[in-house]
Amino acid sequence: MGKKISMAVIRRLPRYYRYLADLLRVDIKRISSKELSERMGITASQIRQDLNCFGGFGQQGYGYNVETLYKEIGKILGVERRFTTIIIGAGNMGNALANYENFRKRGFDLIGIFDINPNRVGQYINGIEILHMDKLEDFMKKNVVDIAILTVPSHIISEVAEKVADLGVKGIWNFSPQDLKLSHNVVIENVHLSDGLAVLGYRIKDLEQELA
């Protein structure tokens, strides 16, 4: 019955969602796969095939209703459901993420921030008090935490990951350069910012050689 949808498609959904939000903002009511393809720089065919994985949102001769499509993709991504998150590691990156307003709009509610540094504990970020890691277990017993955002140093990442997994998080967003792998039934997304930068470097070198 449920034909599995490929990750390639899933990873494009947030991008569709962003473009649709842009259209909504400028009050465009309908859009054809052709026009969207021009804006996004992908083929119309791919757009139609992607969207069709989730059901026929379009209408022949008309295209897609922007608002409907936006809501549908939001539903697929879980914006409606909402997820609670905590940040562990209130360093520079943790701080930046805690201040990122967009997450809330996309369905993610930050409900706790933890650190081990006594200078940080007790401070507030974006209205949320930084708690000591000692309080983590207690906190997670009193609150449902869907996602742990880990911005801790590499050398403790797996220890912290194991801990939050044991305490019942459903997903981990890992910002440490160390890849994470757990046995638990926990979904993991590893970020690796510098990988993107490295690819940028490669592409620059490549372009230079091509032009030379």
Next chain:
Amino acid sequence: MGKKISMAVIRRLPRYYRYLADLLRVDIKRISSKELSERMGITASQIRQDLNCFGGFGQQGYGYNVETLYKEIGKILGVERRFTTIIIGAGNMGNALANYENFRKRGFDLIGIFDINPNRVGQYINGIEILHMDKLEDFMKKNVVDIAILTVPSHIISEVAEKVADLGVKGIWNFSPQDLKLSHNVVIENVHLSDGLAVLGYRIKDLEQELA
């Protein structure tokens, strides 16, 4: 002659590079595609094929010399060449990136930080003074800047991008939620952190349904 190497392969290189760095750190001298495949969770066949795109670094019956391979991949990625970078936008994310020590190790040297906020201008991050955007043009005429890291609000992103492109950057690392597209010969990597989070949300929902 030069058969083009696919992006799929390129995007895996930084990951190989990280794993090799780990091996070096624990003083492992040689590694077979088989063992590396077990550590990385991909097939040995893929590793051999990936590495072979750039030349035969391995040796039958022995495997790959970790140090050699590490250096070779570093060369491919441009670590040897090094790139100069500036950060535009000294907000939370700009601040976090400016403090990220790993970039230097990976071949990227931060040489300037710019902002428009008078409270930020004059402050130092990681030993670098935040300059006012007014100084950007002058700075870029006196210094070769390879990469501009843009952590500015969406509504000014394309303006800033155009500017740095005109002033000669070769690459842009874009952290604004708005996709960038320029006509110039400038390489662009869009980051979109929240897309990753959205995918995490999807995968959690998906797993829950599967288990239900």
Next chain:
DNA sequence: TCATCTTTGTGATTTTTTTGTCAAGCTTTG
């Protein structure tokens, strides 16, 4: 209302990516 246009959804086709297989060749060991 009818004819023309537009645009979707879908199956077929092509391209790309990943995986499997094995001869060739180096390493290791006694």
Next chain:
DNA sequence: CAAAGCTTGACAAAAAAATCACAAAGATGA
């Protein structure tokens, strides 16, 4: 130094992803 054991590189096969192409159906406009 010969035999046994590994492991690569290359090619073939399979799988996955992207693109093409078109019938079907609604939209538009006279």
